[in-house]
Amino acid sequence: MGNENAVLIIGAGAAGLSAARELTAAGAQVIVIEARDRVGGRIHTLREDFSAIPIELGAEFVHGKHPQLLEIIEASRILFCDVTERHWYIEKGLLSNSHDFWNKLTALMDLMNLEEPDRSFQDFLDSIPDDEAIVRAKAVATRYVQGFHAADVNRIGVHGLVKANEAEDEIQGDKSFRILRGYDLVTSSLLEPAKTNGAIVHCNAIVKELHWRKHQIEAVCLSRGQTQHFHASRAVVTLPLGVLQARPDQGGVRFVPKLPENKQQAISSLAMGHATRITLLFRERFWEGLDIPAAQAGQDLTDVGLTELGFIHYPDADIPTWWTLLPVRAPVMIGWAGGPKSTKLSGRDAKYIEARAVNSLKQIFGVSEKKLRQLLLASHTHDWNSDPFARGAYAYLPVDGLLNQQILAEPLEDTLFFAGEATSVGHVGTVHGAIESGHRVAKEILANR
Numbered sequence: 001m002g003n004e005n006a007v008l009i010i011g012a013g014a015a016g017l018s019a020a021r022e023l024t025a026a027g028a029q030v031i032v033i034e035a036r037d038r039v040g041g042r043i044h045t046l047r048e049d050f051s052a053i054p055i056e057l058g059a060e061f062v063h064g065k066h067p068q069l070l071e072i073i074e075a076s077r078i079l080f081c082d083v084t085e086r087h088w089y090i091e092k093g094l095l096s097n098s099h100d101f102w103n104k105l106t107a108l109m110d111l112m113n114l115e116e117p118d119r120s121f122q123d124f125l126d127s128i129p130d131d132e133a134i135v136r137a138k139a140v141a142t143r144y145v146q147g148f149h150a151a152d153v154n155r156i157g158v159h160g161l162v163k164a165n166e167a168e169d170e171i172q173g174d175k176s177f178r179i180l181r182g183y184d185l186v187t188s189s190l191l192e193p194a195k196t197n198g199a200i201v202h203c204n205a206i207v208k209e210l211h212w213r214k215h216q217i218e219a220v221c222l223s224r225g226q227t228q229h230f231h232a233s234r235a236v237v238t239l240p241l242g243v244l245q246a247r248p249d250q251g252g253v254r255f256v257p258k259l260p261e262n263k264q265q266a267i268s269s270l271a272m273g274h275a276t277r278i279t280l281l282f283r284e285r286f287w288e289g290l291d292i293p294a295a296q297a298g299q300d301l302t303d304v305g306l307t308e309l310g311f312i313h314y315p316d317a318d319i320p321t322w323w324t325l326l327p328v329r330a331p332v333m334i335g336w337a338g339g340p341k342s343t344k345l346s347g348r349d350a351k352y353i354e355a356r357a358v359n360s361l362k363q364i365f366g367v368s369e370k371k372l373r374q375l376l377l378a379s380h381t382h383d384w385n386s387d388p389f390a391r392g393a394y395a396y397l398p399v400d401g402l403l404n405q406q407i408l409a410e411p412l413e414d415t416l417f418f419a420g421e422a423t424s425v426g427h428v429g430t431v432h433g434a435i436e437s438g439h440r441v442a443k444e445i446l447a448n449r
């Protein structure tokens with residue numbers, strides 16, 4: 001199947017679909033091959049019959065105002081709202097708010113720089129002398145890097161974090177938005193124009209082998225038990241880093257001939273982070289009626305109370321970070337564990353994750369498990385860490401990762417092109433990073449046609 005002049009795009013996530021949209025808009029013939037029975041990849045929205053609220057199993061937030069993602073949202077008139085920046089902490093049964101959380105965090109993160117040789121975030125923290133305030137700031141920063149970057153602090157590199165902070169500053173990344181009717185609207189806004197311009201999308205087609213030589217591609221796929229062959233002159237590889245890292249006999253893709261040594265080394269040295277998200281749908285917003293004592297005397301937090309609960313952090317819980325859908329008032333709570341806490345939950349079934357989630361809320365709010373179970377209508381989670389077509393949540397850059405990321409993104413022989421969130425400098429691990437990488441490869445391909 002296919003056409004000698006076509007471009008084969010492997011993976012129909014945000015990166016693959018944005019490449020498909022850009023390439024078809026410029027008149028290229030495009031074939032997209034996707035292993036799952038759906039497009040979207042790590043954007044995966046569910047809808048329950050009994051609830052108007054879309055449930056995100058993958059990406060939920062639009063981080064900042066990246067022009068290429070904003071353009072899609074605006075052109076398709078997708079409704080979105082601000083996400084509250086209100087963070088609460090419960091420590092030793094007492095509630096405090098986030099006033100000094102960001103200050104502590106940014107003061108510490110501002111000490112990182114690109115001038116010194118790269119080192120792990122943990123080594124960087126260890127190099128700062130301790131006093132009582134710094135010890136707390138280090139704990140906050142560690143939890144942030146584990147939670148947001150889904151990373152192991154002993155591996156993630158300072159240079160990658162500095163780049164991520166710089167990139168975030170350029171797009172007002174401290175503000176986040178939520179797509180009211182589901183993130184998959186972004187997927188559709190990429191898919192539809194690509195299809196209108198002639199892109200052919202094959203779902204349920206798992207690429208097992210990719211044979212390549214200059215301007216000749218053959219993808220050998222397994223599709224519903226049958227072997228299929230697709231031919232093209234170029235291929236865009238948007239496989240998640242975790243899939244690129246997997247050996248062919250363990251579910252990875254066999255490149256024939258093998259990828260050059262430096263590309264293989266770059267792939268194996270980058271890291272796929274772990275994250276677990278669970279959405280709990282309740283009968284009511286039970287937290288709004290709770291009375292939790294405030295941490296500092298005179299700080300009457302219960303005045304605004306938990307009616308304005310945005311994010312809540314309780315580091316000791318198995319699922320330590322929770323948030324509501326504020327400003328939308330819905331009886332929904334989303335739990336998040338990133339980095340090592342998520343690794344511990346990998347491979348466990350949904351019932352187990354639900355039980356850890358209920359237990360975490362019990363610890364946070366002091367509400368009995370029995371009561372929480374009575375209030376709980378449904379829960380949804382997806383094990384991205386064990387998902388064979390993701391093999392992790394999103395990538396992060398270990399020490400010296402910037403150079404390896406550059407090597408990963410480099411095209412080979414004007415024939416194999418590499419996109420996907422892992423290749424996106426500064427915006428690694430995000431939807432807008434994936435979309436930006438799709439634009440980049442489309443430009444690389446079109447420049448030589």
Ligand SMILES: Cc1cc2nc3c(=O)[nH]c(=O)nc-3n(C[C@H](O)[C@H](O)[C@H](O)COP(=O)(O)OP(=O)(O)OC[C@H]3O[C@@H](n4cnc5c(N)ncnc54)[C@H](O)[C@@H]3O)c2cc1C
Pocket residue numbers: 010011012013014015016033034035036039040041042043057058059060061062063205206207208238239240243252253275276277384388389390392393394419420421422428429430431432434
């Ligand atoms: C739980 C979670 C929460 C997240 N939250 C956010 C967030 O709030 N905001 C944000 O910006 N980002 C978030 N992200 C990250 C974001 O979802 C990803 O960075 C982005 O969607 C990745 O897009 P991609 O196209 O690079 O990869 P994918 O979306 O993974 O696309 C790659 C595609 O390749 C397919 N594939 C894999 N193997 C094969 C094969 N052998 N043959 C054919 N096809 C194959 C996959 O099925 C997939 O569809 C989150 C991710 C997770 C997991």
